[in-house]
Amino acid sequence: MTTALKGEQVARTITKALPDSVAAADSMSVVVASQSLYQVAEFLKNTPELDFDYLANLTAVDYMGYFEVVYHLVSLEHNHSLVLKTRCHGRDKPTVPSLVKIWRSADLQEREVYDLMGIVFDGHPNLKRLLLWEGFVGHPLRRDYL
Amino acid sequence: MAIRTEPFVLNMGPQHPSTHGVFRMRVTLDGEVVVDVEPVVGYLHRGIEKLGETRTYTQIIPLTDRLDYVASMTNNFAYVLAVEKLAGIEIPERAEYIRIIMAETMRISSHLMAIGFFLNDLGAMMTPVLYMWREREKLLDLYEMVCGQRLTYNYMRIGGVSQDVPEEFMPALKKWVAEMPRFIDEYDQLLSQNEVLLARTKGVCILPRDTAINIAASGPVLRASGVKWDLRKADPYSIYDRFDFDIPVGTVGDNYDRYWVRMQEARQSVRILEQAIAQLPEGEVRANVPHLLRPPVGEAYGHIEAPKGELGFYLVSDRSIAPYRFHIRPPTLINLTALKDMVVGWKVADLIITFGSIDVCLGEIDR
Amino acid sequence: MTLLEQFQLWLGGVWPDWAAYIVPGIVGILIVLAFVVISVIIFIWYERRLLGRFQVRLGPNRLGPEGIFQPIATAVKILLKEDIVPAKGDKIVHWLAPVIVFVPVLLIFAVVPFREGAILTDLNVGIVYVVAISSISTVGIYMAGWASNNKYALIAALRTVAQMVSYELPVVLAILGVVLMTGSLSMTQIVAAQDVPFAVLQPLGFVIFFLGTVAEMNRSPFDLLEADSEIVAGYHIEYSGMKFAMFFLGEYGHALAYSCIITTLFLSGWQGPLLPPIIWFLIKVIAVFSVIVWMRATLPRLRVDQLMSFAWKGLLPMAIINLFIIAAEVLWLPEIAPWIIVAINFVFAIVLVLLWSRLFTLGGGRVEV
Numbered sequence: 001m002t003t004a005l006k007g008e009q010v011a012r013t014i015t016k017a018l019p020d021s022v023a024a025a026d027s028m029s030v031v032v033a034s035q036s037l038y039q040v041a042e043f044l045k046n047t048p049e050l051d052f053d054y055l056a057n058l059t060a061v062d063y064m065g066y067f068e069v070v071y072h073l074v075s076l077e078h079n080h081s082l083v084l085k086t087r088c089h090g091r092d093k094p095t096v097p098s099l100v101k102i103w104r105s106a107d108l109q110e111r112e113v114y115d116l117m118g119i120v121f122d123g124h125p126n127l128k129r130l131l132l133w134e135g136f137v138g139h140p141l142r143r144d145y146l
Numbered sequence: 147m148a149i150r151t152e153p154f155v156l157n158m159g160p161q162h163p164s165t166h167g168v169f170r171m172r173v174t175l176d177g178e179v180v181v182d183v184e185p186v187v188g189y190l191h192r193g194i195e196k197l198g199e200t201r202t203y204t205q206i207i208p209l210t211d212r213l214d215y216v217a218s219m220t221n222n223f224a225y226v227l228a229v230e231k232l233a234g235i236e237i238p239e240r241a242e243y244i245r246i247i248m249a250e251t252m253r254i255s256s257h258l259m260a261i262g263f264f265l266n267d268l269g270a271m272m273t274p275v276l277y278m279w280r281e282r283e284k285l286l287d288l289y290e291m292v293c294g295q296r297l298t299y300n301y302m303r304i305g306g307v308s309q310d311v312p313e314e315f316m317p318a319l320k321k322w323v324a325e326m327p328r329f330i331d332e333y334d335q336l337l338s339q340n341e342v343l344l345a346r347t348k349g350v351c352i353l354p355r356d357t358a359i360n361i362a363a364s365g366p367v368l369r370a371s372g373v374k375w376d377l378r379k380a381d382p383y384s385i386y387d388r389f390d391f392d393i394p395v396g397t398v399g400d401n402y403d404r405y406w407v408r409m410q411e412a413r414q415s416v417r418i419l420e421q422a423i424a425q426l427p428e429g430e431v432r433a434n435v436p437h438l439l440r441p442p443v444g445e446a447y448g449h450i451e452a453p454k455g456e457l458g459f460y461l462v463s464d465r466s467i468a469p470y471r472f473h474i475r476p477p478t479l480i481n482l483t484a485l486k487d488m489v490v491g492w493k494v495a496d497l498i499i500t501f502g503s504i505d506v507c508l509g510e511i512d513r
Numbered sequence: 514m515t516l517l518e519q520f521q522l523w524l525g526g527v528w529p530d531w532a533a534y535i536v537p538g539i540v541g542i543l544i545v546l547a548f549v550v551i552s553v554i555i556f557i558w559y560e561r562r563l564l565g566r567f568q569v570r571l572g573p574n575r576l577g578p579e580g581i582f583q584p585i586a587t588a589v590k591i592l593l594k595e596d597i598v599p600a601k602g603d604k605i606v607h608w609l610a611p612v613i614v615f616v617p618v619l620l621i622f623a624v625v626p627f628r629e630g631a632i633l634t635d636l637n638v639g640i641v642y643v644v645a646i647s648s649i650s651t652v653g654i655y656m657a658g659w660a661s662n663n664k665y666a667l668i669a670a671l672r673t674v675a676q677m678v679s680y681e682l683p684v685v686l687a688i689l690g691v692v693l694m695t696g697s698l699s700m701t702q703i704v705a706a707q708d709v710p711f712a713v714l715q716p717l718g719f720v721i722f723f724l725g726t727v728a729e730m731n732r733s734p735f736d737l738l739e740a741d742s743e744i745v746a747g748y749h750i751e752y753s754g755m756k757f758a759m760f761f762l763g764e765y766g767h768a769l770a771y772s773c774i775i776t777t778l779f780l781s782g783w784q785g786p787l788l789p790p791i792i793w794f795l796i797k798v799i800a801v802f803s804v805i806v807w808m809r810a811t812l813p814r815l816r817v818d819q820l821m822s823f824a825w826k827g828l829l830p831m832a833i834i835n836l837f838i839i840a841a842e843v844l845w846l847p848e849i850a851p852w853i854i855v856a857i858n859f860v861f862a863i864v865l866v867l868l869w870s871r872l873f874t875l876g877g878g879r880v881e882v
Contacts (some may be wrong), residue, residue: 002381018342018497028445055362057447059473070460072447076359076375083447105362105480112479116195131188131512156664178668178817269814271733276568342734342813345874488589494668495737 003080004028010082013050017043029070029083037086038097044073044084045102051075052082055103060113062143067094067119088119098124116141151182156494160189167508171497178493182487187479198472203229203304203439207286210459211298213474214510218367219248219289220452222302227383228448228459229304231379233441241306242385242427244420247319248292248301249384249450251503253284254326256324256453257366257408257415264405265337267344267502274337281329284322291315298363301366304439306432320423326416334409338444347401351500353487354399361483365455367504368405371399377451388425390439401496404503411487438467455479474513478506515701516630517541517641541633545622553765557584558767559799560806567810579583588758596754599662606660611752611759613653617646618766625773628783628790632701639700640688643774644681647729650763652679654738654748657760661751669747672817673738676728679824680735684725686832690718690839704782709851712779716860717835719779723829726771728824731764731810735819772801826873831865 011025014032021036032040043053052073060069071084090093098121099106110121111130118139121127129136138145153176160168168189170174174182194213198206210221223245230237259282262275286296292300292311301308337343353363358371368375374392378386396403440465449458455477462471481504489497517537525533558573565572573580600605617827624639626632636642651673670726692698694714695706712719728735738747749760776782776797785793815823838861842854 053359056456057450057458057460057473057475059471059475061462061471072458072460076373079380103362104357104360104483107361107483108479129188131191133188140193154664154667175668178672229849260695265813269736270812273810278630280569315703340813342815345819346813346816360718493816493818495814 001072001079005080005082007083008052013047014040014043023087029085031085031087033098034086034088038099038102041084041099043072043101044082049078051077052083053077053103055099055105056081058099058106058109058113060117060119061094062117062141064143065089067117069096069119070114071099092119093120095120095122097122098127100124115139118142151176153381158235158257164392164502166263166502166506167227169506169511171501173494173497175494178491180489180494180497183489183497185482185485187508187511188250188318190508192513194513195459195472195474200467202467203441203469204437206469207302207304208298208300210474211300211498212509213513214452214454214457214478214507215297215475216255216259216507217453218297219299219301220256220450221457222299223249223384224448224450224452224457225459226302226304227450228446228461229439231448232446232461233304233446235305235433235435237433238430239304239427240310241431243244243422243426243435244301244307244311244382244431246386246389247426248307250418250422251285251288251319253281253415253453254412254427257412260453261333261337261408264499264502264505267499268343274333277333277336281322281326288315288318288322303432303435305435306430308432310431316423316426319419323416323423326412329407330413330416330488338406339411340482344402346495346499347405347503349398350496351503352398352400353484353488357487358399361480363455363481363484365451365479365481366404366411366434367455367484370396370407371392372397377449377456380429381449383448383450389421391415391417396472401499401503404505406495408505412416427508439467440467449475452477454507455481456512458511474510476510476513478504479511482506482511515632515635517633519630528814545633546619548627549619549622549766549769552769554584554588555761556765556769559588559802563803563806564810567807582839591758591761592755594754594757597751599660599751602662602751603660606656607751609754610653610657610660611756611763613656614650615653615763617649617653618763618770620646621770621774624784625770626701626704626777627794630700630701635699635701637697637699640692640698640703640778643863644685644688646671647770648677648681650767657752658748661748663751665750666750669738669750669780671822673731673748675817676731676820676824677822680725680728680828683721683824683828684729686829686836687718687722687725688778690715690836693839693843695837700777704777704784705868707781708785708874710779710781711857712857713855714833714851715779715839716859717831718839718867720862720866721832721835722779723775725824725828726775727808728820730767730771730805732768732805734812734814735820736809737820768805769798770801772798772805775801822873825850827869834865835861836866 006027007025007030008027011022011030014030015022018036018039020034021040022030022140023033024031044050050073054074054076055118056074057072061065066087066089069086072081073084086096088096096119098110100110108130110124111127113119114127115129115131116139125137128134153174156173156175158165158171158173160170170189172184172186173180194209197209207222207225210225211218213221215421258278262278265274266272278500290296290300293299293308293313351370353367355372358368358373374393374395379393391414394407394414396407443463443465445462447458447460449456456475457477458475460475461469461471466469485501488500521533521537524536561583562572562580573583576582576586598604621643623633624636624642654673655670658666658673691703691711694711695703731738749757752760776794780797783790783794846854
């Protein structure tokens with residue numbers, strides 16, 4: 001059975017290695033500030049006890065005050081999983097660091113989030129629209145589109 | 147003295163006999179050798195995620211049918227599992243067994259179609275397809291008995307399945323399950339040692355193990371590369387922990403392994419089916435769930451081992467009758483990330499069959 | 514003395530010379546054309562029904578009893594279609610290509626012996642004529658690919674040239690084996706020399722010739738010129754209407770022509786015990802065609818580099834060795850009983866095939882980019 005790691009526990013481990021990176025943590029997930037997202041992701045991948053080598057899902061949710069990008073991470077070796085979240089504010093061009101260099105599965109999923117939600121991923125090699133055609137104006141999955 | 151050549155761009159457009167749907171690839175070729183592949187998707191985008199935000203939880207079930215339309219009931223299954231996880235609903239035993247029976251028969255159906263069309267891309271002129279279609283037709287007749295539909299079933303409900311199976315279903319299913327091992331052996335005998343198949347697929351377009359894990363491949367694509375990760379064993383959902391089955395794992399990660407893993411998985415599914423039919427209890431098939439379900443505030447990620455990979459649904463609820471956010475994790479879109487890695491250096495013909503071996507379904511990629 | 518020459522002599526006594534020269538020619542041509550067209554139509558029907566049986570389904574069975582009128586319906590459909598010429602394609606070449614593909618097929622039938630004396634012209638270089646004429650279709654296919662202004666067609670055209678040129682060599686060397694044993698290039702002589710069919714006397718030559726001609730015909734498993742799943746109909750992707758019908762008929766005409774050639778060269782033509790010779794000829798042609806359809810229904814397609822290595826590294830060395838063996842036998846054992854030759858050749862065939870299947874693999878195609 002894949003154990004879903006408790007957010008508070010992992011938050012403590014992360015804070016020991018990278019202080020001031022965790023914004024909040026509850027029993028389900030860890031929320032990380034977007035500036036330190038890349039270092040936290042690297043830490044989660046490279047630490048042997050955590051060893052999150054599989055990014056199962058990358059998605060974004062539009063709570064009207066902020067956007068929340070959600071990452072579901074799994075470790076195939078230890079068979080545990082974690083939900084990592086980060087937030088970005090602003091409706092114009094909210095930015096989040098791209099995790100393509102750590103997990104390549106983020107490649108197409110970040111393009112889809114950019115396409116449908118309008119979140120810009122900093123450092124993505126090919127940030128073009130995926131599902132809609134180039135030249136489409138607007139980001140349909142936002143709550144205030146239509 | 148080398149001949150000066152110039153690469154040219156070939157557009158394998160949305161309409162092509164072998165792209166398994168409306169999928170476009172911009173291929174840069176140097177003669178016959180593939181230098182670059184750029185997939186372009188979105189021709190079947192219907193905005194299912196946005197539609198989900200304005201429909202009740204039960205109204206979304208027919209929308210999920212249209213994702214992987216080859217194995218529709220598994221999409222239903224994954225979705226209702228996610229909703230039950232979100233709302234904390236328990237379902238009756240008989241419903242669990244019926245769901246497993248449907249899921250495993252769908253797995254066999256989807257794999258037969260995948261193998262058949264893989265061989266069609268190789269050039270075997272529909273003969274393997276039609277052999278596998280014989281069994282799939284009997285299966286579609288079984289589904290018609292249960293829910294009246296042959297393609298988009300809309301059979302699972304939150305809290306169970308929509309109605310009980312009729313009396314003629316179980317004898318017909320038992321007959322089909324009893325015949326299947328012989329047919330799978332027949333396909334195996336016709337195909338697995340075929341010289342041309344071996345020459346075309348062995349050692350061709352290898353997906354290395356580390357790349358497969360890094361791109362979060364799932365399903366037969368991941369297992370063919372040597373990673374023993376199957377959600378039915380690693381994170382058992384529903385009642386899969388009561389059944390006894392193996393997980394076939396490939397060695398190299400070439401096209402032949404992807405074909406072989408699917409063939410073996412079909413055999414294992416027959417094993418699960420035999421056990422499920424034997425253990426099927428009596429009882430209700432649907433829990434008492436309110437008509438307009440309002441799950442508590444929170445989120446849930448429910449995932450299953452669909453025939454094509456890990457199909458996941460991420461639901462965020464804000465205590466209203468429709469989900470606040472409805473996201474689908476498509477297995478085949480993520481498996482496609484590795485297409486360029488696998489194909490560069492091989493020929494056009496290999497590109498087509500590698501794409502066939504990933505077994506995409508455009509409904510799922512584009513949503 | 515063929516039947517037509519007898520007819521000409523008789524006519525020369527009745528009519529003026531020029532009429533006696535032209536009329537038998539025209540009569541012969543019309544008979545052969547009628548045979549070809551009717552046979553092609555029957556072959557189209559036969560192939561579709563037979564493919565259906567292989568694929569666990571009925572073939573077309575709606576039009577007429579057992580679907581007999583299906584090819585006619587297909588022909589009518591194709592003729593009624595609009596003839597589309599690509600705007601930027603080379604118009605003259607586009608128009609000329611189907612002609613150049615189809616006409617050589619008809620020309621081959623000039624030297625096919627249907628029975629004793631029933632041959633349009635008994636050229637004393639019959640088999641060389643066949644080889645030469647059948648190579649012209651290659652140019653036609655290349656022209657079709659080039660004039661379509663379409664990258665898929667271009668890929669197909671380049672593959673064509675590679676495939677046809679590679680497979681000419683083993684085919685010609687297998688034919689040379691037959692010619693050595695016969696002692697003459699004329700088709701009637703070749704049939705007459707086969708008391709024991711050459712398929713039995715030269716099994717290796719037969720297999721090489723058969724596979725080589727299946728490749729020349731662009732039939733599965735060598736049909737990557739029109740690979741439906743890869744390059745979407747290949748060289749005839751931009752053709753519709755009557756021009757496409759010419760390609761379509763040309764393909765079946767090729768199949769018919771090569772079946773007739775195989776029957777003549779290796780299966781002792783029209784010879785057979787009880788039935789009239791023409792019936793034996795037809796039975797053998799249909800049998801060869803059935804095997805070709807069987808190969809199409811069963812085998813997947815080879816990739817282009819595997820195809821080329823099969824021709825150059827597989828068939829060509831075996832064809833050369835076969836030629837040496839036959840030449841040695843003709844030189845040193847000319848008057849020996851046929852069954853000894855059969856035994857020797859079978860042993861050589863089995864040894865060579867086993868050796869080649871061990872030494873030579875069809876894989877390995879990755880190129881560093």
